[in-house]
Each structure stands twice: as structure tokens, then as C-alpha cells.
Amino acid sequence: MTIAGANRVEMAEPSESGRFGDYGGRYVPEALVPACAEVEAAFRAAWADPDFVARYRGLLADYAGRPTPVTECHRLSAELGVRLLLKREDLTHTGSHKINNVIGQGLLTVEMGKQRVIAETGAGQHGVATATAAALLGLQCVIYMGEVDTERQELNVFRMRLLGAEVVPVRSGSRTLKDAVNEAMRAWVSEVETTHYCIGSVMGPHPFPWMVRELQRVIGDEAREQCRTLLGGSDPDLVVACVGGGSNSAGTFAGFVGTSARLVGVEAAGGSAVGRGVPGVLHGMRSLLLQDEAGQILEAESISAGLDYPGIGPEHAYLAGAGRAEYASAGDDEVLDALSLLARTEGIIPALEPAHALAWLVRATRDGTVPGGSTVLLTMSGRGDKDASQVMSLLGDRVGLG
Amino acid sequence: MALEPALRARRDAGAKLLVTYMTAGLTDDWVDYLQVMVEAGADAVEVGLPFSDPAMDGPTIQEASVRALARGVTPGSALSALAAREQPVPLVAMTYYNLVLRAGLERFAARAVEAGVTGAIIPDIPLEESAPWEDAASGAGIATVLLAAPVTPDDRLALLARRSRGFVYGVNLMGVTGERATLAGSAKVLAGRLKALTDLPVVMGFGISTPEQAVEAAAAADGVVVASVLMRSVLAGAAVGEVGAQVADFRRALDEG
Numbered sequence A: 001m002t003i004a005g006a007n008r009v010e011m012a013e014p015s016e017s018g019r020f021g022d023y024g025g026r027y028v029p030e031a032l033v034p035a036c037a038e039v040e041a042a043f044r045a046a047w048a049d050p051d052f053v054a055r056y057r058g059l060l061a062d063y064a065g066r067p068t069p070v071t072e073c074h075r076l077s078a079e080l081g082v083r084l085l086l087k088r089e090d091l092t093h094t095g096s097h098k099i100n101n102v103i104g105q106g107l108l109t110v111e112m113g114k115q116r117v118i119a120e121t122g123a124g125q126h127g128v129a130t131a132t133a134a135a136l137l138g139l140q141c142v143i144y145m146g147e148v149d150t151e152r153q154e155l156n157v158f159r160m161r162l163l164g165a166e167v168v169p170v171r172s173g174s175r176t177l178k179d180a181v182n183e184a185m186r187a188w189v190s191e192v193e194t195t196h197y198c199i200g201s202v203m204g205p206h207p208f209p210w211m212v213r214e215l216q217r218v219i220g221d222e223a224r225e226q227c228r229t230l231l232g233g234s235d236p237d238l239v240v241a242c243v244g245g246g247s248n249s250a251g252t253f254a255g256f257v258g259t260s261a262r263l264v265g266v267e268a269a270g271g272s273a274v275g276r277g278v279p280g281v282l283h284g285m286r287s288l289l290l291q292d293e294a295g296q297i298l299e300a301e302s303i304s305a306g307l308d309y310p311g312i313g314p315e316h317a318y319l320a321g322a323g324r325a326e327y328a329s330a331g332d333d334e335v336l337d338a339l340s341l342l343a344r345t346e347g348i349i350p351a352l353e354p355a356h357a358l359a360w361l362v363r364a365t366r367d368g369t370v371p372g373g374s375t376v377l378l379t380m381s382g383r384g385d386k387d388a389s390q391v392m393s394l395l396g397d398r399v400g401l402g
Numbered sequence B: 001m002a003l004e005p006a007l008r009a010r011r012d013a014g015a016k017l018l019v020t021y022m023t024a025g026l027t028d029d030w031v032d033y034l035q036v037m038v039e040a041g042a043d044a045v046e047v048g049l050p051f052s053d054p055a056m057d058g059p060t061i062q063e064a065s066v067r068a069l070a071r072g073v074t075p076g077s078a079l080s081a082l083a084a085r086e087q088p089v090p091l092v093a094m095t096y097y098n099l100v101l102r103a104g105l106e107r108f109a110a111r112a113v114e115a116g117v118t119g120a121i122i123p124d125i126p127l128e129e130s131a132p133w134e135d136a137a138s139g140a141g142i143a144t145v146l147l148a149a150p151v152t153p154d155d156r157l158a159l160l161a162r163r164s165r166g167f168v169y170g171v172n173l174m175g176v177t178g179e180r181a182t183l184a185g186s187a188k189v190l191a192g193r194l195k196a197l198t199d200l201p202v203v204m205g206f207g208i209s210t211p212e213q214a215v216e217a218a219a220a221a222d223g224v225v226v227a228s229v230l231m232r233s234v235l236a237g238a239a240v241g242e243v244g245a246q247v248a249d250f251r252r253a254l255d256e257g
Ligand SMILES: Cc1ncc(COP(=O)(O)O)c(C=O)c1O
Pocket: A096, A097, A122, A123, A124, A125, A126, A200, A201, A202, A242, A243, A244, A245, A246, A247, A248, A249, A305, A306, A307, A351, A353, A354, A381, A382, A383
């Protein structure tokens, strides 16, 4: 089913200046303008080149394990009173949707004749994915990670190093994800001739928000077809995904924006850029940002390092303003409850990030925001392995392991 | 004091321009540091309004920003402190765009003018994004100084030199602010390209750490910006007089050529 007429909001290409409505743009120092223009031209050409697209799709299939299944959650559906389908990005190689993006940007790096990639990472999933793609494609790799996060996510630091990447702990500012982005930007300026900055979400200067959404739209494109098969030709009533920078949700929404499905993005309560943000400029883009009255950027805080970002991708800010997608948030306690619930009812231990999407759904089915009997597609963006030790210390007592 | 006429007059009188930098709010007496820089021969002073995410700055100015923010400085408090003491040279606000946007373009420009600021450097708005601010600034009488990079292509460099006001800021190297052991080779090349394009004063900055490097960079241009090396002194607890002496060394070297 498609929405008719004037109400139609699309997830199309941004304007020439990289804008989705009022958001986006390219707010970078002069030294990075040529590099952004080069990435834009290279991606535009590659995305229109059947040979490049075939290599990208080929690696997604043979290396990353796509298409990922859509799993119907029978027991949890019965408990929630809806029909819940999960898009299983947790089953990809490296365990999250981040692989879709890095395979695309890794191939593009080779296409541009560069030998090196750098990336920021929060929880470490994008860092691990980038290190993986770099190993696969024979690229040098340096990952910038806030010192606080290197301590919280020791295992991922080890995985990145095992994959041959250098991990640089970032000691500036709040020593978390936003500072890792700053440090990667600083490094990119001095290494731009040899190095591609593989941004991990639908954020940053044009063309990154658009490019990363295109590289993630495989999630939504696959899911729409899979839902139609499962739902007798129709689309789900509701499509839900968690939002940090917003890449798994943007990729998911891209597949459903032309249907009548209600689209909901779920942020961490402590990092709710749509809920509490104000328009501003950070990390190369104009978007909604958590900031104080003077314009200083605030830190996002939640149990999930992957959602601890004080902004949101510009296209989400646009979709929120246009009313095509809604943005909600979930708090730490309900997230842990939702994680346990999915584990016990379906045998799936989610990452903390998509557990936010599930937590909102649980609440929304109970308070009637989502009517009984609704069909729901929820993107399970990653698996819980990376969070096991953190969840053990938070939930151990309850489970009897603490 | 208007930026461009002041700098042109000095340049046309044969002097090499010395622009120094001070992070607002870094110490209680930060305006004293600014003033001693002027007394020691700075032709203009960049006043850094600290931002939480200074992505174009290296470790020294990051540290200065963090410390000033921890002491509670805001753009408003910094500008009020400047307004309280008139300076005989132009003041140039150096900050990131979000602080300007949050205040509102017109309101920020008006407040800056009240504080005696006549120029602005905002490194995260390239040509494609800077028009709204340039309009608000010129309406208020503030010169928007644009930055040129070593990788800026010729056609863009010409456009940038035409749109810049006050002076053109040539970024010596591909990288962030901070001291370097030697002057980057790219500095002289960019200075030469800019001088061939414009009669505006061309001032080179980023990484200038010693009077010798200042002389070298200024030889190909009209002057230099000196920042991190001074902020490192202030961070290390140097007294106002010591920083004045440091600036005087740069002044003397530039005057002697
Ligand atoms: C499993 C998982 N989901 C979601 C996210 C959030 O990123 P995005 O909003 O870009 O999908 C992360 C980020 O680290 C993640 O690891």
C-alpha cells in the first residue's frame, strides 16, 4: 500500500548542497571540502555502476551472510498482543548492521585509490566492522575510540587489534563517541590524500548521511519483500528501529517510507536528540543536537555506548519535522527488561541498542499506543555478545549469576 | 577598530603583520594577557570563544578550551569582558558556528560589535555555507575572514580571496592548530598563490611556533598568526609579563626580517 497525494514524504537524494529540508549540508573546514566532493563524486559514480554494485552485493551475500532472515516471534507476539517480526541484522558477520556500510565504503576506498581507512567508534561495533572490511580488502585501518569506551568495551578493542587495526584511545573532551568523531576529523585533515574517513552512521557532512543510508537500505528493501511474503502481500502496520546516529533505522525506513507503515525511531532517553535537541551544527552537519543555552554540546548518557550520541542524522531531523517518522525514547531499566524478555521468550539475546526499540514497543503495546493485533517489523540491529559482561554486571543478580 | 583598514595601513607602511590569539576565559585575568599582547606589538588579536567540540584545534587549544569552559566562560561573558576594556587594535572573534547559530546570527554579530569585535573567523563554515553569516556580519560591520587551505583549487581560491574581508587567512598545512618543529612547505606555496590573487592582507597561520618560522612564513605573505605556542605558556602558568616578552620576540623578529 502506498500513501497517496500530498502527504507523500520520500527518502530521496538530498539537494545539491546535501540538504534534507533544512538539515544536512557540509559544514567542514576548507581543507576537507575537496575530500567531501571527491567522496560524493566517487559514490555517485559507483552507485550507478552495475559492476561496483555487483561487487558490493556479492560481498554482502558471500561474506556478510545476506539476505538476513525475518523471524516471526510467536511467543513474544502472544505476550504483547501483536504480530512481531524481527529483521535479523544480528545474524550478519560481525554481528550488526554496521557491516553493510563498511563493505560499501571499503570498496569505495579502493575505488578512490586510497590505501587507508580511519573510523570513529562508540561501542566498538563500527570499529570492529571497519577493521574487518579493512582486513578483507587489504587496507590499513586506524580506529578512534573515546578512552571511556575503550575501558567499557575492552573486548572489542582486542577484536579490532586482532583484525590488524590500530586503536587510538581519545583523551579529549568527554572521552566518548563525539570526541572520537572530533579526533577522526582532525586526523582526516592531515591524512586526507591517502585516507578515507569511513563514518559509521547517517551523520557527518554531505555525502555521508545520504551515502550511508543508501548502503544500509538493503535492510529495508529486503525486509519489505520478506514482510510481504509473510503478511500475505501487505506491509506491516508499524516499523520500529533504534536510533543512535540513525543508520539502521534510516536503512529500514528507506524500504518502508513509500508504504503506509507508521515509522518509529527509538533513541536512548539520555540521548534523545529529537525529543530534547535544538537545531545546530556539529560534525559537519546541521541537525538536532543536545546542547546548552550557549550552544555547547552536551553528552548523551545511557547504558548503550552505541546510542550515546548527542545528535541524530539530518534526514531523521527532516523526517521528524515532516511528520513522516516519529521518534520516541526508552530508559535504561525498561531496556534491560526488554532484553531479558526477548532472551527468555525467543532465545535471542539482543544488543542493548535494539533492545531500546523493543522496550518502546513493549510499553506502547501496553499503553495502547500500538493497537492490539498490529503487525510490527522491528530491526534487530545487533546481537548481545558485545554487551554480555556489562549486562551481567547490571542483571547478574536477577539472573542468578552476579 | 575596523579590521581591514588597520591591517592595510600597517602593511602599506612596510610592517609584517603579527596577529596573536587568546582563549577567552582561560584565566581570571585573560583580558590582561590580551592587552599585553597588544602592548608587545600585536597588530590584531584573535579572541577564541571556546566551544565544546573544537574539531579544527590541536591539543593545546583543545586544552585551553576545556579549561576555560570548566571555569564557566560563555560567549556572552567573554564578550562582556572585552567590552569593558577598549583596545587600540582590531579584535577578531574566532569560534565555531554552533555558538553563533545558537545566539542567532544577527544577535551574535550585534553583541560582538558592542564588545569591540570587528572581525570573525569561523572555520567550520566553508564558502558553500557561510553566506548567511557573512550577510549578518557585514550588516553589523564585522569582517568575515575566510580560510584558504593548501588543497583549495585555483578557482575556489580566487572566489575565496574575493569574498574574504579584513584579511585572507592562509592555513599553512593540512592539519589542525598546534606547534610544529618546522614550517610546512605548503605554507610558502599557498602564500604565493594568495598574494598573486589579492591585494587584501594575506596572513598565514597554524603551526607557527618560533620567531624564525614567523619570519619565514611572513616573507611570502603579509604576516602571521601565532596561537598555540602562546596558549601553551598561559596553560603552563606563565605570568602576563612573560607572555608579553614572548610576543615581543615575535614582533622584533618580524621587524628585523
Ligand atoms: C547493534 C547496534 N545498533 C545500533 C547502533 C546505533 O547506530 P545507528 O543508529 O547508526 O544504527 C549501534 C552503534 O554502535 C549498534 O552497535
